[in-house]
Amino acid sequence: MSETLANRASPDAAKQLDIFRRMLRIERNDDATRSQIRRGRITAPYYSARGQEVIPSTISSLLTNDDKICTIYRGIHDMVAKDMPLRPLWAEIMGRVDGTCKGKGGPMHLTHPETGVMVTTGIVGSSMPIANGFGWASLLDGTKEVTIAYFGDGASNIGAFHEALNLASVWKLPVIFVCQNNGFAEHTRYENGTSVDFIAKRAIGYGMPGYTVDGNDPFDMYAHAHAAIERARAGEGPTLLECKTFRFMGHVFGDADGYMTKEEKEEAMAKDPLPAFRQKLIDTGIATEEQLADLQAKIEAEVQDAIDFGQASEAPSIDELRRDVFAEEIPA
Amino acid sequence: MNTDTLNKEAGEMVKMTGQQAVSAALFEAMENDPKVLVFGEDVADREGGGVMGTTRGLSAKFGDLRVRSTPIAEQSIIGAAIGAAMAGYKPVAEIMLMNFTTVAMDMIYNHAAKLRFMSGGQSQVPMVIRTLTGAGFQTAGQHADHLEGWFCHTAGIKVVAPATPADYKGLLLSAIQDPDPVLFIETGKTLFAPGEVSVDQGAIPLGKARVAQEGKDITLVTYSSMTLVCLQAAAELAEAGISAEVIDLRTVSPWDKDAVLASVEKTGRAVVVHEALRSFGPGAEIAATIQEELFGKLKAPVRRLGAPYCAVPFAKALENAYLVQPADVVASAKELCSRG
Numbered sequence: 001m002s003e004t005l006a007n008r009a010s011p012d013a014a015k016q017l018d019i020f021r022r023m024l025r026i027e028r029n030d031d032a033t034r035s036q037i038r039r040g041r042i043t044a045p046y047y048s049a050r051g052q053e054v055i056p057s058t059i060s061s062l063l064t065n066d067d068k069i070c071t072i073y074r075g076i077h078d079m080v081a082k083d084m085p086l087r088p089l090w091a092e093i094m095g096r097v098d099g100t101c102k103g104k105g106g107p108m109h110l111t112h113p114e115t116g117v118m119v120t121t122g123i124v125g126s127s128m129p130i131a132n133g134f135g136w137a138s139l140l141d142g143t144k145e146v147t148i149a150y151f152g153d154g155a156s157n158i159g160a161f162h163e164a165l166n167l168a169s170v171w172k173l174p175v176i177f178v179c180q181n182n183g184f185a186e187h188t189r190y191e192n193g194t195s196v197d198f199i200a201k202r203a204i205g206y207g208m209p210g211y212t213v214d215g216n217d218p219f220d221m222y223a224h225a226h227a228a229i230e231r232a233r234a235g236e237g238p239t240l241l242e243c244k245t246f247r248f249m250g251h252v253f254g255d256a257d258g259y260m261t262k263e264e265k266e267e268a269m270a271k272d273p274l275p276a277f278r279q280k281l282i283d284t285g286i287a288t289e290e291q292l293a294d295l296q297a298k299i300e301a302e303v304q305d306a307i308d309f310g311q312a313s314e315a316p317s318i319d320e321l322r323r324d325v326f327a328e329e330i331p332a
Numbered sequence: 333m334n335t336d337t338l339n340k341e342a343g344e345m346v347k348m349t350g351q352q353a354v355s356a357a358l359f360e361a362m363e364n365d366p367k368v369l370v371f372g373e374d375v376a377d378r379e380g381g382g383v384m385g386t387t388r389g390l391s392a393k394f395g396d397l398r399v400r401s402t403p404i405a406e407q408s409i410i411g412a413a414i415g416a417a418m419a420g421y422k423p424v425a426e427i428m429l430m431n432f433t434t435v436a437m438d439m440i441y442n443h444a445a446k447l448r449f450m451s452g453g454q455s456q457v458p459m460v461i462r463t464l465t466g467a468g469f470q471t472a473g474q475h476a477d478h479l480e481g482w483f484c485h486t487a488g489i490k491v492v493a494p495a496t497p498a499d500y501k502g503l504l505l506s507a508i509q510d511p512d513p514v515l516f517i518e519t520g521k522t523l524f525a526p527g528e529v530s531v532d533q534g535a536i537p538l539g540k541a542r543v544a545q546e547g548k549d550i551t552l553v554t555y556s557s558m559t560l561v562c563l564q565a566a567a568e569l570a571e572a573g574i575s576a577e578v579i580d581l582r583t584v585s586p587w588d589k590d591a592v593l594a595s596v597e598k599t600g601r602a603v604v605v606h607e608a609l610r611s612f613g614p615g616a617e618i619a620a621t622i623q624e625e626l627f628g629k630l631k632a633p634v635r636r637l638g639a640p641y642c643a644v645p646f647a648k649a650l651e652n653a654y655l656v657q658p659a660d661v662v663a664s665a666k667e668l669c670s671r672g
Binding site: 070099100101102103104105109111112113118119121122123126128129130131132133134135136137138139140141147159160163164166167170171320323324325326327 | 369397398400402403405407408410411412413414417418419423438439442443447448449450451452453454455456487488511512
C-alpha cells in the first residue's frame with residue numbers, strides 16, 4: 001500500500017442506505033442481464049461486474065449529475081451506480097432504436113450525458129486520457145465538477161494510464177483515477193502482469209496521492225472517495241484509488257474460470273459485499289428487513305419495466321448507417 | 333500575428349506564408365470564440381510558441397489555460413482534446429509531426445472519429461489536429477510520412493490538406509468551427525511558400541475543391557505539396573502545347589467528387605498525384621471513382637503517381653527519386669495525351 005488517509009469521512013445513515021440502493025440496483029440489473037442472455041434475448045458479449053458493486057456505488061453517492069464518468073467495457077455497474085435510467089440502457093444492450101445510442105454502440109459503448117456517463121470504451125486504458133479533457137474543461141469553466149476515470153488493474157500496465165496520470169498531475173486536473181483491481185487482467189493473474197504489489201504505489205511516480213482501498217467495504221471506500229473528490233473539487237489535483245475487489249463471473253459471460261482455483265473463487269465469493277452490507281444496515285438499525293424488501297421489489301420492477309421496454313423497441317433503421325458518422329447526414 | 337494587416341483596406345491582398353496564415357487563423361478563431369483552445373508540445377510562449385513558431389504570441393494574448401504546452405505524450409494530448417471537445421470546447425491540438433499521430437491512433441481512430449456514431453449522436457467531438465509532414469528535408473523514415481490514407485480510411489474524421497496561404501487560413505477557420513474532428517495537414521513545402529491572402533480572408537468550406545489552374549486536355553488531381561508540383565508540371569506542359577487543369581482537392585476526405593468528375597468529364601484524361609505511397613493511397617480511391625463514373629467518356633486510363641513502396645529515404649538522391657517530380661507528372665500527362 002502507499003499512503004494512509006489522515007481524516008476519514010464516514011457515511012451517515014442516509015448515505016449508507018443510498019450506497020446500498022445503488023449496489024442492489026447494480027446486482028439486480030446484472031442478474032437480469034445474465035438471465036436474458038441465457039434466454040437468448042441479448043446476443044452481445046457481457047462483462048459482468050458482479051462483486052464490484054461497492055466501488056461505483058460509494059463513489060456515485062458523492063457525485064452529482066454534473067460530475068462525469070468515463071468507464072470501460074466492464075462498466076454497466078458504474079453507469080447504474082450513477083443512476084443512468086434503465087430503459088435506454090436495456091434497449092441499447094438489446095440493439096434497439098430506443099437505446100441510449102440508438103442501438104449503435106451496444107453494451108461496450110453506452111453513453112448517457114444527462115447522468116454524466118460520457119464515454120464507455122472497449123479499449124483497455126482509454127478512459128483515462130479522455131477523462132483529463134473533461135477535467136481541463138472543468139478548470140476552464142471554473143466549476144467544481146469532477147471526472148471519474150474507471151479502469152481495471154490490467155489497464156494500469158498500458159501506456160495510456162501513465163500518460164494520463166502524468167498530465168493530470170502536471171495540470172492539477174480534477175480527475176479521480178479509480179482502479180477496480182479484481183485480481184485478473186482478462187485471464188492473467190495480477191502478479192504475472194504487474195510489476196508492483198500495489199497499483200497505488202504508482203501514484204508516487206506521478207506526484208499524486210495513491211491509496212489502496214478495500215473495494216468491498218463501503219466505509220473504507222467512502223473515506224477514500226470522499227478525500228479524493230474533495231481534493232479535486234478544491235483544485236488540488238488528481239488522486240489514484242486502487243480498490244481491491246473480485247469479479248464473480250470471470251472475464252466474460254460463459255467464462256470457465258480455468259485460470260483460478262475453485263477454492264479461491266469460493267473464498268472470494270464468500271466475502272460477497274452485498275449481503276454483508278445488507279445485514280449491517282439491519283443490525284445497526286439503519287433499515288428494517290421490510291424496508292429493504294420493499295426497496296428490492298421496487299428495483300426489480302424497474303428492471304422488469306426496462307426489459308419490457310427494450311423488448312418492445314424496434315431494430316434501428318438501416319438509414320442509421322449514414323447518420324452520426326458526421327454531424328451532417330451522409331447522402332444515400 | 334502579421335500586424336501589418338490591421339492597417340489595410342478590406343479586400344486588399346497581402347503577402348504572407350502559410351505559417352503566417354495559420355497563425356492569423358488561430359489568433360482570429362481564439363479572439364472570436366472563447367471556446368477555442370490551442371495545445372500541444374511547446375506551443376506556449378514559454379516554450380517558444382511552437383518548434384516552428386507558428387503559435388507564437390497566442391499564450392501571451394489568450395492565457396496559459398487556453399494555450400497550453402503539453403508533455404511529449406501524444407495519446408494524452410488527443411485524449412484531452414476529445415474530452416474538452418465533448419465538454420463544449422473547440423480544441424486545436426498540435427501533433428508536431430504526422431508520424432507522431434501513430435502513437436495516438438487509438439485516441440484518434442477508436443475514439444475521436446467514432447464517438448459520435450457509437451453514442452448515437454449524443455457525443456460531439458469538434459476538434460482539430462494540426463500536424464506537419466512532408467519529405468524533402470532529409471528527415472528520413474519517421475518524420476516525413478504522408479499518412480492521410482489511414483485517416484481517410486477512418487469513418488468520422490475529416491482530412492484537410494491546404495496548399496496555399498489563403499487556403500491555410502480559410503480552411504483552418506472552417507476546421508475549427510466544424511462540428512466533427514478534422515485532421516489538418518501542414519507541409520514544410522507549402523507552409524513557408526509565400527502567397528497572396530486577402531486581409532479579410534474568411535472561412536473556406538471543407539469538402540470543396542479548387543481549380544488551381546484551368547485547362548482542357550488533361551486533369552491533374554492533387555492536394556497539399558503536390559499541388560505546387562502539378563502547377564509547375566502544368567506550366568511545362570503548356571510549353572509543349574498541352575493544356576492541363578489542376579484540381580487542388582483541399583479536403584482529401586470527404587473529397588469533392590463533383591468537381592473532379594466535372595473536370596475529367598471535360599478533359600477525358602486524369603492523373604492523380606500525391607506524396608503518399610501510391611499503393612493503397614487516396615489516389616486509388618479517386619482513380620477508381622473516376623473509372624466507375626466516367627468509363628465510357630475517358631480517352632485514356634487514369635494514372636496514379638505517388639511514392640514508391642518503401643520508407644522515406646535519407647540520402648538526397650534517394651529522397652529526390654522517392655518524391656514525385658514535375659518531370660514525372662509531365663511524362664505521364666504526355667503519355668496519356670498521346671492516346672485518343
